[in-house]
Amino acid sequence: MFLREVFPAALIKIDLEAEDKEEAFEEMVDHFCQVEKINAREEILEALREREAKMSTGIHKGIAVPHGKTNAVDEVFGVLGISHKGIDYDALDGEPVYLLFMILAPPEDSEKHLRVLKRMAELLENPQFYMELLPQKDTQGAYQVICKYEDLFLNKD
Numbered sequence: 001m002f003l004r005e006v007f008p009a010a011l012i013k014i015d016l017e018a019e020d021k022e023e024a025f026e027e028m029v030d031h032f033c034q035v036e037k038i039n040a041r042e043e044i045l046e047a048l049r050e051r052e053a054k055m056s057t058g059i060h061k062g063i064a065v066p067h068g069k070t071n072a073v074d075e076v077f078g079v080l081g082i083s084h085k086g087i088d089y090d091a092l093d094g095e096p097v098y099l100l101f102m103i104l105a106p107p108e109d110s111e112k113h114l115r116v117l118k119r120m121a122e123l124l125e126n127p128q129f130y131m132e133l134l135p136q137k138d139t140q141g142a143y144q145v146i147c148k149y150e151d152l153f154l155n156k157d
Helices: 021-036 041-054 110-124 127-133 139-154
Strands: 012-014 067-069 077-087 097-105
Touching: 012 021, 012 139, 021 041, 021 077, 021 097, 041 067, 041 097, 067 110, 077 139, 097 110, 110 127, 110 139, 127 139
Parallel strands: 012 077, 067 097
Antiparallel strands: 077 097
16 A cells, blocks of 8 residues: 555645644545545544554654544545644654644554554655745645655665
8 A cells, every 4th residue: 555545646745734733634534534524523533542542653753653543434534634833742753743644544454454554654754844844835746745755665675
């Protein structure tokens, strides 16, 4: 599964207005539900909160990967949120988060969910990915950055 399939341009939200983690979750879930025409806002939010209660998903400098399993989806979906002002996320390093890669998966699809998380971790190891994605001003530009770095990663061997 390629990240370009999980994070299509339609599921990228530029200029998040959220100031904290809860607002970010709500804004991104609202965007997801609107685009995918899914009426399961509270169920999705609960899945994200439940996972976040175990440990912050603000795992990399300026980056969070909130994720959850929910029956509201029947395949793995991702929503990328970009905040140019930063979000108080309660990240492990205590710093604001600027990129949020939200991943939603059905409970029975743990393998695909883990593969997406692994691919995300691999891309996030490249600081240029973050540096090029952060200043994007439109969804198509952000999507092209995801494609570019995923292609670079796939072709590095």
